[in-house]
Amino acid sequence: MGATTRLRFREYTVPVPGAQTLTQGEELSATISSAECVTGAEADCGAASGDVLSTDELVRWIATHQARTGHEIFEQITRRVIRSEAGMWL
């Protein structure tokens, strides 16, 4: 006879790098930034940094891309990750 396969479900907590648990009245949390090169006469270059957690890392990517390509117009996108605790907002 074949072996019996058991499947179990577990709850996982996935930590978000840099995220902080909000306490009431506090808005601080992890800030994630990315940049995309929009240099181009007919079409944007489109090179993207991917998500980074620090301004230094973003600036380094932009400087490296500019040094390599001469491109100088970038779109920066910043978003924030927060953790909410049950009952916190109501």
Ligand SMILES: [Zn+2]
């Ligand atoms: Zn570019």
